[in-house]
Amino acid sequence: MAENCNSKLAGSFAKRCGHKAKAGVKEKYYINHDDIDFVGTQTARRGTSVTALVLKAGAKIYSAESVNAGRKVMHALAVGDYGNGYTHTDTLIVTYRGEEESERIQELVDGGRVVTINRMVDGGENGETSYKIAGLESGMLITNDDYDSSANNGTTTLIVATKEGEEEATGLKSWSEGSLADTETWISENLYEPVEPEP
DSSP states (O other): OOOOTOEEEEETTEOTOOOOEEEEEEEEEEEEEBBBBTTEEEEETTEEEEOOOOOOOOBEEEOOOOOOGGOOOEEEEEEETTTEEEEEEEEEESSOOHHHHHHHHHHTTOOOOOOEEEEEOOTTTTOOOEEEEEEETTTTEEEEEEEETTTTTSSEEEEEEEOTTTOOOSSSSOOOOSSHHHHHHHHHBBBOOOOOOOO
């Protein structure tokens, strides 16, 4: 018997036919919260979608690619004294630390805040790619920084989370600078590339 695609879950929330769950995060990037130009950055759909992500002059995003087990991003609804909001937690495994990147991580240790970009890939036949942003509103504080010289030739595991008592207005935000190609061009143009020292 065919699935009834018009059935409702609750209220006006319609069931999506043929929807496949995301397989997970395939690439991850992080940004210092203070490096985002919030005047130029644009959102839509009640703040759940980013249509233009703008960085301040000279700012860069940093790659945090890793094995699958280390690519996690989560949000959870928090009900507090001031109403409902979302808390975010993101795990990054950094496979390379350049001088500049180490300085950025030290800023987080000193109380700076981070925003993460997660490249999500569908495990279905189409392999749909989408991008999600965590921590755009309040930023996330570092809660863990562990270096392991024996894991994957030396990796650093960072965990960042919404500060206790603070909430984001929405869950993970979807992000598109237009087409998928436009978004990925934005990433390549704004990605920090470590400079190898002179021999």
